[in-house]
Amino acid sequence: MDLSVVIPLKNEAESLPELATWIQRVCETNRLTYEIVMVDDGSTDDSWKVIEGLKNANPAVRGIRFRRNYGKSAALHTGFQATEGEVVITMDADLQDSPDEIPELVRMIREERYDLVSGWKKKRHDPLSKTIPTKLFNAVTRWMSGIRLHDFNCGLKAYRGDVVKAIEVYGEMHRYIPVIAKWAGFSRIGEKVVEHRARKYGYTKFGGLERFINGPLDLMSISFVGRFGKRPMHFFGTLGVLSFLIGFVILVYLSIAKTVYKEYGIADRPLFYFGILALIVGTQLFLTGFIAEMINRNSATRNTYLIEKEI
Numbered sequence: 001m002d003l004s005v006v007i008p009l010k011n012e013a014e015s016l017p018e019l020a021t022w023i024q025r026v027c028e029t030n031r032l033t034y035e036i037v038m039v040d041d042g043s044t045d046d047s048w049k050v051i052e053g054l055k056n057a058n059p060a061v062r063g064i065r066f067r068r069n070y071g072k073s074a075a076l077h078t079g080f081q082a083t084e085g086e087v088v089i090t091m092d093a094d095l096q097d098s099p100d101e102i103p104e105l106v107r108m109i110r111e112e113r114y115d116l117v118s119g120w121k122k123k124r125h126d127p128l129s130k131t132i133p134t135k136l137f138n139a140v141t142r143w144m145s146g147i148r149l150h151d152f153n154c155g156l157k158a159y160r161g162d163v164v165k166a167i168e169v170y171g172e173m174h175r176y177i178p179v180i181a182k183w184a185g186f187s188r189i190g191e192k193v194v195e196h197r198a199r200k201y202g203y204t205k206f207g208g209l210e211r212f213i214n215g216p217l218d219l220m221s222i223s224f225v226g227r228f229g230k231r232p233m234h235f236f237g238t239l240g241v242l243s244f245l246i247g248f249v250i251l252v253y254l255s256i257a258k259t260v261y262k263e264y265g266i267a268d269r270p271l272f273y274f275g276i277l278a279l280i281v282g283t284q285l286f287l288t289g290f291i292a293e294m295i296n297r298n299s300a301t302r303n304t305y306l307i308e309k310e311i
């Protein structure tokens with residue numbers, strides 16, 4: 001099969017029929033064998049009924065329905081596991097992404113050998129309350145990850161089939177899939193300007209403020225786990241030893257001052273408290289590193305590495 005289109009959705013009943021026929025039309029004109037994997041994430045409207053109807057009309061449609069709402073990352077992950085296509089494209093369900101982009105995205109993955117191509121909604125049809133925070137989000141992510149993309153969180157993305165099987169998207173991490181892919185070793189990441197359309201039916205589900213707090217924390221987790229996940233002691237141990245040594249040197253100095261130069265009242269000096277603090281913090285960091293190493297030793301991902309080729 002050439003292509004799997006994965007569509008995570010929540011309460012998008014009105015958009016789905018139009019979207020499915022549009023994808024079908026594009027794939028058939030371009031002679032792509034395809035499947036459409038719709039993941040209904042606990043919708044409370046008629047989305048699932050609509051998907052059942054679409055499935056009856058077109059066997060290329062597949063549906064997965066969660067028992068409750070788990071979030072977009074969970075839906076993407078589950079959809080990814082189900083795909084069979086050589087190329088996988090994710091797309092929002094609300095018709096803001098255009099299926100007309102499919103052929104070019106497929107070509108970029110196949111011929112330009114990208115691991116991942118991310119859409120860039122250069123001209124957005126969203127209110128300022130969404131576009132301004134997004135600019136900030138993208139700048140921070142670019143800076144922290146070193147990946148030169150303009151629009152990390154675009155729902156329209158294309159992947160080589162084996163990439164989606166290898167990366168793990170969970171929590172709220174769907175915003176950072178390019179970063180996850182990079183840390184998994186898929187570094188050929190491209191970008192394509194895509195058309196963004198105004199929402200036709202329904203309403204946006206990502207307007208809240210919590211994404212500004214959770215987002216940066218998620219990014220830090222990804223970067224940290226990528227860099228030190230398999231060797232936590234190198235992070236905690238280094239900081240711990242450094243802090244411990246600073247404290248130790250300070251306290252030795254103060255002890256000499258007291259015993260050799262008979263300087264009394266060293267406990268009144270700020271340096272004394274700083275020395276003790278550094279010693280304690282250092283010990284704790286070191287122990288944290290130890291515990292992290294022990295957890296790592298018992299974890300299921302301990303010796304999991306992605307092998308690109310084997311001969």
Ligand SMILES: Nc1nc2c(ncn2[C@@H]2O[C@H](COP(=O)(O)OP(=O)(O)O)[C@@H](O)[C@H]2O)c(=O)[nH]1
Binds near residue numbers: 041069070075
């Ligand atoms: N699986 C899943 N998909 C969701 C959820 N919330 C929104 N979506 C889908 O994610 C896509 C983008 O959401 P949307 O509300 O349009 O966000 P916006 O384009 O940033 O305004 C749409 O296809 C939604 O149906 C959710 O909780 N779970």
Ligand SMILES: [Mg+2]
Binds near residue numbers: 092094096199204
């Ligand atoms: Mg949308």
